[in-house]
Amino acid sequence: MFVSTAWTQNGYTWQLGAQMPEGRQELATGALNGKMYVLGGYEPGANSTATVQVYNPTTDTWTFAHDLPYPVNHNAAAVAGGRLYSFGAGAGEAFVYDPNSDSWSARASSHYVHSFTAAVGVIDDKIYVAGGTGTPSQRELEVYDPVANTWTIKAPMSVHRNHTAGGVIDGKFYVVGGRIMDSTNALEMYDPQTNTWSTRAPMPTPRSGIAAAVVNNELWVFGGEDVPELALHAEVEVYNPVSNSWRQEPDMTLARHGIWASVIGNKIYIPGGGAGASAISPTRTNQIFTPTQGTHLGNISTRAFVQTEDNVMIGGFIVQGTTPKRVIIRAIGPELSQYGVP
Structure with missing residues (x-):
């Protein structure tokens, strides 16, 4: 015999990119053509914003794209078919950004509002939006088809939640964390082939207002807050779907909530977020995390x-x-x- x-060992790094031109939290981001777009959110003073900030990792610089049609906060974003989408505003309006013309246009509204930060994932260029307030139970899942410009209601989640996050691994849509009153650690997986949800191993730390990203076929969850205590979190916890287990990675260097994450070139970008003891405390920070495979x-x-x-x-x-x-x-x-x- x-x-x-x-053992396989890889390093990890936290680093700071150039600060955002304007601080904000309860925002959404999307990676498009190698750049990160930051949409909406709260500015200092709890004012919603329509501005769109664009970060170029190659030059470590920020510029502005065309404003959203109107100010939003707690919205959600996704990229499909080479375009950027914003959801969860007003009465369920959806907007699409064309980088070639630097312009926004309205698309079909969702059946439910999905405000206060829904989870979003993209499978086969269709956009999955789950949870958020403005739905009957905050469990609803809808799928947007950008080609047909139509929404389809699918099976609801088991757990009611807003201020949540999600990601797609191997064609399955994962939704984690969030809250109705108290923050939850629940993780659910949606299979579009069977239109069913299944419960997976819970996240070690109950959190809401989190950011999530998929790298190396794992779901990375960052920061957040615990409600009703309003305690900030810096934890980085990683879910492996093969083993159905979680592991801890080094904490964020600055605890924040009301954040979103985008992946560009195997690096995770987490801009802005609230970092103070009060609910509205937007920052200009731009943290970049290079993950490990463990x-x-x-x-x-x-x-x-x-x-x-x-x-x-x-x-x-x-x-x-x-x-x-x-x-x-x-x-x-x-x-x-x-x-x-x-």
Whole structure:
């Protein structure tokens, strides 16, 4: 019998990008053509804004795109088909941004409002919007088809929630955290093939007003608040759907709520957010997180002969991915003695 033990290790970093031109919280963001668009939110003084700030990671600079049709806060955003969408405003109005013309236009309104921050995901260029206030139970799921400009109501979630977040992994839509009164740690998964929800392992820390992003086929959840105490959170917790388990990563360097996350080039961008003891305390910070795939311990065994010199073959041992990795192998077993290895 040949036995080996392997670890893969990657680093992670928090860094600060250029500050936002204007502080805001309860915002939404979307990654489009390698840039991050920040839509709506509360400015200082609890004033809603229509401005759209655009961050270019290559030059570490901010510019402005055309304003939204009117000021919004607690909206949601998604990118599909090369365009940016904003949901959850007013009476359920939806708007689409065309980067080629730098203009917004109205689209079909959703059946429900989905305000106060719904969870959003994109599957096959269709946009899934779940939860938020303005729905009968704050559990409703709707799917927007940008080509047909139509909304379809799907099976509702089990948990009532607003101030929530979500992400898509392998064609499944995950919704985590949020609140009605107290913050929840509930995680649910929607399968569009069967139009059903299933309960997954709960997030370790109940939180709302969070940001979520998908990197390396894992769901990363950042920051948030605990209601009714209004305690801020800096936790970074990561869900792995294969093992249906969570792990803890290093905290955010600045605890915030009312945030949103966008992924560009395997980095997670989290701008703005509220950072004070009061409910409205918008910041201009622009935190950038380069995630890790985690450290994993695995036992791999094989009864096959192991070659010497430059070639070593271990049955069933595959390391995948494009990021750099370090693999440590420890080998023991009677098979090695015939090669002069004690």
